[in-house]
Amino acid sequence: xxxxxxxxxxxxxxxxxxxxxxxxxxxxxxxxxxxxxxxxxxxxxxxxxxxxxxxxxxxxxxxxxxxxxxxxxxxxxxxxxxxxxxxxxxxxxxxxxxxxxxxxxxxxxxxxxxxxxxxxxxxxxxxxxxxxxxxxxxxxxxxxxxxxxxxxxxxxxxxxxxxxxxxxxxxxxxxxxxxxxxxxxxxxxxxxxxxxxxxxxxxxxxxxxxxx
Numbered sequence: 001x002x003x004x005x006x007x008x009x010x011x012x013x014x015x016x017x018x019x020x021x022x023x024x025x026x027x028x029x030x031x032x033x034x035x036x037x038x039x040x041x042x043x044x045x046x047x048x049x050x051x052x053x054x055x056x057x058x059x060x061x062x063x064x065x066x067x068x069x070x071x072x073x074x075x076x077x078x079x080x081x082x083x084x085x086x087x088x089x090x091x092x093x094x095x096x097x098x099x100x101x102x103x104x105x106x107x108x109x110x111x112x113x114x115x116x117x118x119x120x121x122x123x124x125x126x127x128x129x130x131x132x133x134x135x136x137x138x139x140x141x142x143x144x145x146x147x148x149x150x151x152x153x154x155x156x157x158x159x160x161x162x163x164x165x166x167x168x169x170x171x172x173x174x175x176x177x178x179x180x181x182x183x184x185x186x187x188x189x190x191x192x193x194x195x196x197x198x199x200x201x202x203x204x205x206x207x208x209x210x211x212x
Contacts (some may be wrong), residue, residue, distance in 0.1 A: 021070035021117045022165075022211070029063040029170055031207030035081055035104075038199050039089045044180060045145065050087060054102050054199065057083035063170075063207065065112060075110040075125065077154075079203075085135060100137040100145075106130075106176065108154055119162045126155035131178050151179045160209060172205035 037054040045052065061079030068074065081104050086096040108129030114121050131152040135145040156174035163169070181197040 021067065021114065021121075023067055023069055025067050026212040027063070027065040027067065027073065027075075027209050028212060029065070029207040029209040031061050031063060031079075031170070031172070031205045033059045033061065033079070033081075033172070033203050033205035035059050035083070035176075036202040036204075037083055038201060040180065040199060041089075047145070051089040052099070053086050053088060053096070054201075055084040055086050057081050059104075059203070059205075061106075061205075070117065071114050073112045073114070075112050075127075077106070077108045077110060077127075077129070079106045080104070081106075085137075098138065100135060103132075103134040103136075105132040105134075106152060108152065108176075110154065114160075121160045121162070121168075122157065123160065124155075124157045125172075125174075126153075128153050131176070133178070133180075153177050156203070158205075166211045168209040168211070170205075170207045170209045172203065172207070174203040174205070176201045176203060 034056065035058075036056050039051055039053045040048075042048070042050050042052075059079050059081030061077060063075055063077050065073045065075035083102050083104065084098050085100040085102055086098050088096045106129065108127050110125045110127030112123050112125040114123040116122070129152050130149050132147065132149045134147040137145060154174050154176045156172060158170060158172040160168045160170045178199045178201075179197060180199045
């Protein structure tokens with residue numbers, strides 16, 4: 001038993017035993033997360049004359065990465081979540097009422113750069129994609145809203161903790177900004193209100209990575 005413990009300690013202390021970043025490998029990461037919501041300013045939705053907050057909510061998804069160099073990888077991300085729609089703008093002690101819910105499906109293509117090849121590997125990632133927004137108003141609220149697909153950009157970072165060269169625990173922190181501007185006379189280069197143009201979610205995610 002003592003000899004086995006010595007062998008395990010030596011293996012953990014040997015960087016080569018956990019060297020990461022092998023080119024031409026695929027990283028498959030089922031993930032669960034929590035998305036912190038943002039406010040849709042009044043006037044953005046024609047039929048809703050007040051601020052509406054997309055509340056914080058859990059999510060689940062899948063990341064698939066292809067590592068083409070020791071430090072660089074291309075990654076696809078697909079996530080799904082459902083958040084409550086509530087009145088107001090997160091004001092302190094302000095009463096908020098639920099008026100519906102929002103189903104959100106996100107698909108993104110990202111580039112990832114990692115730093116180091118030890119057991120603990122930090123990384124940065126960013127990319128673009130599309131988000132499907134499917135709002136549903138409660139019956140008591142009245143009215144209907146249509147679904148829409150909008151451009152989304154994301155950027156953030158995280159850490160991978162490798163237990164073996166093939167299995168790692170992955171932590172992600174990302175910001176996802178969705179373009180929700182619906183005014184056709186206002187281009188990105190015009191002087192428009194930024195709080196109407198973009199809806200930004202902050203994602204905290206945890207996943208288990210399998211290197212294939």
